C-alpha cells in the first residue's frame with residue numbers, strides 16, 4: 077500500500093532534509109571528533125567522503141524513496157519485487173531501522189544535556205564560574221542517572237509529539253519555525269565568537285592538514301561522521317524522499333543539502349574552537365567539548381549567559397529537527413505494515429528507543445566501567461552503540477549505492493534524475509564503483525583494527541553478508 081503523502085511544497089523536502097542533516101552531528105559531534113583527531117586531517121577525510129560518496133548516495137537514497145513512495149522497509153520490499161532482485165536487498169530497510177533506533181536512543185540522551193545547559197545558562201548559574209566549577213557541574217550531570225533519564229524523557233516525548241501530529245501539521249510546520257531561527261542564531265553565535273574568541277587559531281586548527289594526525293579508528297570515525305551528518309544510509313532520507321514532489325530536482329536538492337550541512341558544521345566548528353582557543357582551553361575533550369568548554373567560554377564573556385542560553389536553544393532546535401527524522405521511517409513502516417494509527421506507531425518507536433537510551437544513560441555513571449560491554453567490546457554501551465552506527469550507516473549507504481546503481485534501470489533513473497547523459501553516467505559510476513570502493517576500503521582498513529573481540533567477527537559477517545547479497549542479486553539480475 078502506498079501512502080500517497082506528498083510534502084505541501086516542491087521545496088519542503090529540502091527543508092526537511094536540511095532539518096534532518098543539521099543537528100547534534102554538526103554542533104556537538106563534528107567539533108569534538110575533529111578536536112580528538114587533530115583537526116585538519118580529520119576534516120579532509122570527512123569532506124572527501126561527503127563529496128565523492130555522500131552526495132551520490134544522497135541522490136540514490138532520495139531516489140529509492142521517491143520511486144517507491146513507501147517507508148524504507150516496505151519501499152525496498154516493493155523495489156525488490158518489481159525489479160526481480162533478491163529479497164536480501166530488503167536488508168537496506170531493516171538495517172536502516174536498526175540504525176535509526178540505535179541513533180535515536182543516544183541522540184535523545186545527548187540532546188537532554190542541552191536542555192540542562194539551556195537552563196544553566198539562562199539562569200545565570202554559571203556566570204563567572206571557573207573551569208573547575210563548570211567541569212564539576214558537567215561531571216555531576218553525567219553522574220546522575222535520574223537527571224539524565226529525566227532530560228532524555230523530555231526530549232524524546234517532544235520529538236514524538238511533533239512526529240505524532242503527522243508529516244504536514246507536525247513535521248512541516250515544526251520545521252518552518254525551527255529552521256530559520258536556527259540559521260539566525262548560528263550567525264549570531266559566529267559573530268559573537270569572532271568578537272570574543274580567537275578565530276584565527278580556530279581556522280588554523282581546522283584547515284591545516286596533516287594526515288599522520290589521523291589514527292585508523294579516526295578514518296572510520298570520519299567516514300561514519302560524514303554519513304551521520306548527512307543522515308545517510310539509514311532510511312531517514314528515504315522516508316522523507318517518499319514524500320518528495322516529483323517536480324523537485326534530485327541533484328540540485330542533494331547538493332544543496334550537503335552544502336548547507338557542511339557549511340553549518342564548519343561555522344559551528346569555527347565558532348566553538350574560536351571560543352575554546354580564546355579561553356585557552358583544550359581541544360581534545362571528547363563528548364564534553366561543547367558542554368564544558370562553551371559554558372566556560374561564555375561564563376567569562378560579555379552577555380555570555382544570554383548568548384550561551386540562545387546557543388543551547390540552537391542545539392535543541394537542531395537536535396529535534398533531526399530526531400523527528402529518526403522516528404519517521406520506523407513509525408511510517410509500522411503504519412504501513414500493521415495499520416497502526418500514527419500516534420500508536422510513534423509511541424511504540426519512541427518507547428523502544430527510550431528504553432534503549434537507558435543504556436547510554438548508565439554508560440556515564442553506574443555502568444561506566446567493568447560491565448559486560450567492556451569485557452566483550454572494550455568500551456561502554458554508549459561507545460559500542462556509536463561504533464555500531466559508524467558501521468551500519470556506511471554499510472547501509474553502500475547497499476543503497478549498489479542497489480540504485482545496478483538494479484534500477486537507466487530509464488527509471490533518468491525519469492527521476494531528469495538530467496544530461498553526462499551527469500547520469502558520472503553519477504552511476506560514482507554509485508556503482510567509487511562509493512562502494514571507498515566504503516569497503518575504509519571498512520577493511522579500520523574494522524579489523526578496532527579493539528574488542530567481537531568487532532572483527534562482526535565486520536567479517538557483515539562483509540560476507542554483503543557479498544552474498546550482491547552475488548544473489550547478480551545471479552538473479554543477470555537472468556533478466
Ligand code: PHE
Pocket residue numbers: 096097098099100101102179304305306307308310312398399401402
Ligand atoms: N544528521 C543528524 C545530525 O547531524 C543525525 C542524524 C543521523 C539524523 C541519521 C537522522 C538520521 O545530527
